[in-house]
Amino acid sequence: MTDIIFEAIRGPWPWYVAGPLVGLTVPLLLFFGNKRFGLSSNLRHMCAAVPAARRNAFFAYDWRRAGGWNLLLFLGIAIGGFIGGVLLANPAPLVVAEPTTAALATAGLSVDGALAPAALFSWSSLFTLRGFVVMVLGGFLIGFGARWAGGCTSGHAIMGLSELQWPSLLAVAGFFIGGLMATHLVLPLVLGL
Amino acid sequence: MVTTTPDTTRTQSATTVGFVARYLAIGAYFGFVLVKAEVLSWYRIQEMFRFHSFHMYGVIGLAVVVGLVTVALVKRYQLRAADGSAITFTDKDRSWARYLLGGSLFGLGWALTGACPGPIAALIGAGLTGFTVVLVAAVLGTYTYGLLRHRLPH
Numbered sequence: 001m002t003d004i005i006f007e008a009i010r011g012p013w014p015w016y017v018a019g020p021l022v023g024l025t026v027p028l029l030l031f032f033g034n035k036r037f038g039l040s041s042n043l044r045h046m047c048a049a050v051p052a053a054r055r056n057a058f059f060a061y062d063w064r065r066a067g068g069w070n071l072l073l074f075l076g077i078a079i080g081g082f083i084g085g086v087l088l089a090n091p092a093p094l095v096v097a098e099p100t101t102a103a104l105a106t107a108g109l110s111v112d113g114a115l116a117p118a119a120l121f122s123w124s125s126l127f128t129l130r131g132f133v134v135m136v137l138g139g140f141l142i143g144f145g146a147r148w149a150g151g152c153t154s155g156h157a158i159m160g161l162s163e164l165q166w167p168s169l170l171a172v173a174g175f176f177i178g179g180l181m182a183t184h185l186v187l188p189l190v191l192g193l
Numbered sequence: 194m195v196t197t198t199p200d201t202t203r204t205q206s207a208t209t210v211g212f213v214a215r216y217l218a219i220g221a222y223f224g225f226v227l228v229k230a231e232v233l234s235w236y237r238i239q240e241m242f243r244f245h246s247f248h249m250y251g252v253i254g255l256a257v258v259v260g261l262v263t264v265a266l267v268k269r270y271q272l273r274a275a276d277g278s279a280i281t282f283t284d285k286d287r288s289w290a291r292y293l294l295g296g297s298l299f300g301l302g303w304a305l306t307g308a309c310p311g312p313i314a315a316l317i318g319a320g321l322t323g324f325t326v327v328l329v330a331a332v333l334g335t336y337t338y339g340l341l342r343h344r345l346p347h
Contacts, residue, residue, distance in 0.1 A: 016251060039309075100236065115231070146310065184242075
């Protein structure tokens with residue numbers, strides 16, 4: 001019996017279980033903290049925590065008072081990642097849809113069973129051209145784009161859409177335009193580097 | 194005066210411990226779900242943008258349903274937070290440039306790295322420490338936006 005429960009917790013969880021559990025973060029934050037779900041502001045708070053960056057008015061604010069809760073939430077996510085990905089890790093290799101596996105193979109990347117391909121995201125891949133482009137350029141675009149758009153997947157796609165905010169629907173459309181371009185145009189070029 | 198000081202200090206530190214524990218716990222819950230749902234996986238994001246799997250659409254779709262119901266109930270019954278404070282929502286600025294252009298750049302980064310801010314934290318915790326590079330690059334991206342924001346359309 002405990003084996004069955006343990007097996008179920010280790011996952012992977014199907015979308016109809018995972019989706020509502022992801023969404024539950026919204027009422028948890030609203031009722032226990034009166035906070036609106038969003039995570040990309042942490043990138044701004046991290047800048048504001050660096051004294052030299054505060055010379056720019058955009059980062060000259062009390063980051064502890066404004067962003068303390070958000071940074072704690074971010075740290076908590078890393079702890080949750082450790083519990084779920086290390087302590088209670090699913091030992092089985094990640095299964096990827098057949099057509100995606102085939103498309104990636106054509107582009108020159110084999111599925112390795114990890115959460116993210118080591119060929120792109122390991123420390124040693126940082127010193128390969130394609131690893132550097134994916135990690136550094138990709139990361140830069142996340143930070144630049146999220147702040148320009150005023151939010152990321154949590155702030156716009158989940159919280160914004162839940163509030164029926166029209167601008168958030170525009171932002172999500174933008175996420176998809178960019179994502180489709182990156183997947184079908186940019187990534188084939190980058191993987192060939 | 195003198196006798197009340199230690200009590201005040203104790204109350205403040207208790208509040209601080211509660212504050213820290215509350216957000217760490219909610220974060221840990223969310224991070225755990227991200228790993229078990231595999232929505233932080235680069236491969237799942239690839240499946241989504243290639244329309245090869247329903248998984249990501251199902252997860253995000255149902256998460257939004259829970260959020261929609263929550264917000265609707267809060268508005269309908271004017272529900273309050275646990276501390277008694279009123280829950281309010283502010284409308285975002287009605288424009289299009291920042292959302293469509295900024296959103297597209299974010300989408301490019303999301304698909305390249307297979308991660309967004311929450312998943313970056315969870316992946317680092319899960320032992321994929323290479324994602325600290327992605328995090329540092331993202332912080333630099335936000336910093337650069339801060340420098341250039343007056344020249345960008347919003």
